[in-house]
Amino acid sequence: MTVGVTPRRLKIFFDGGCRPNPGRIEVAVFARGIAYFGDDCGEGSNGDAEWLALIAALQIAHALSDGPFDLIGDARFVIDRANGTYPCRTPEVQAHRDHFLKLAAPRPPARIRWIGRAQNLAGIALEQRRGGVLTSPAAPLP
Template sequence: MALKPLKIFFDGGARPNPGRIEVAVVARGQVHLFDDLGIGTNGDAEWLALIAALDVAQSLAVLAFDLLGDSRAVIEQASGLVPCRTPAARAYRARFEEAAAAQPPRRLRWIPRAQNLAGIALSRRASGYSGWGPRNR
């Protein structure tokens, strides 16, 4: 029987765009929030969210995991399906590939925003909703 991979959700945003970057990762129902990631665009934030999701997944020491996010561009670039057209995207992809070398995700998957638990966590945080009990890392 094959092990079911752990689903790790990620999302990032910049307010305003460009602006302060914030990132959320959800794994096993636990929200991990990352602030103080500098100033950048929403694209920068999505790449940093993917890298943070990889870090969280690897820290959990699971055998198999999938990374799920709602940025089609980042998923396709990180998967190698489309080229990274900017120096920043190429640098983020290299950083992701280097970190993934030790333990790569089973797959990267795009999901709609409404299904992205990390995106929902960021939206709730922005609206002041505290019912999910986020944990800062």
């Protein structure tokens, strides 16, 4: 490594959803040009799906790199609570946050940040897959 050069953080994009809402949960994570999918992650709401996607993104980040990483998604509701900038007002949301924090404790993300839906590579991959036109290499969630 060159002196004075900061290594780039790995960027891990996440998205989750269900159809109908509530319904069957699916999640997507996008990292290093590969879209990872979880098709049958149980039943729940869109909020549950986003939490499960965030947790899957954390697990993939831990599997791919020992270095710093960012988790990036378009679910402000989940991101604000995961960052602790907004309170969890229900036991279900608090349970999701507690589970995430427990898994993140050994090696937390450098940042969890929000981006618009149109920039979320995991969300784009999920929509492409639903439409049958996925343009990225795909893999199941580990």
